Amino acid sequence: MPGAAAPEAPLRVIHLNGAINSGKSSVGRALAALIPGAGFIEGDEHGLPAELPPEQRWAGALGRILRRIRESNAPCLVSAYPLDEAGYRRLRTACVARGAALSVVTLAPPLEVALGSRGGRVPDAAEQARIRAMYAEGYHRRLFSDVTLDNAGLAPEEAARRVLAALAHAHAARAPGAAGRAAPP
8 A cells, every 4th residue: 555654563474385285374374373463375376367477376375475565563473385496585575574473383284195085176177286396496395494393194284283382492402592402302
């Protein structure tokens, strides 16, 4: 909005990354439900014309996430969208501009699990081909991730609890004075 003041509330962004059918949306909804006042942003290209090339739909989906980060007054936003390096840089830039803390969690079930039925959803042949390509491209092991979780066999709620615990542990390990402390088993 032209002339609108930027929201003043501090913001935490937890972004769930991973290949198609890795559980980003299900875990994201469960994670947002665990965090008081959190909002959830589905990264799928809802509302964009199907005739657009996939790259344009994906760019539109990421653009919607970035707009929500700029405009949100929520204390926390949980977003779900598969990130490549360029998408991560755009997300990080939006968070820095907003003064938001960013954590990236990559969901990384084994390829065989991602190719199968998850949450009542069975990927079609085209989706399975894209899942294979995404694993080959490394969507399940991004270096920019703060946490990587193999969520195979976990209900979304349990995966969300593990994400929160892992983020708390990672944050504590980066806190001033944490150097030299042994990590818990």
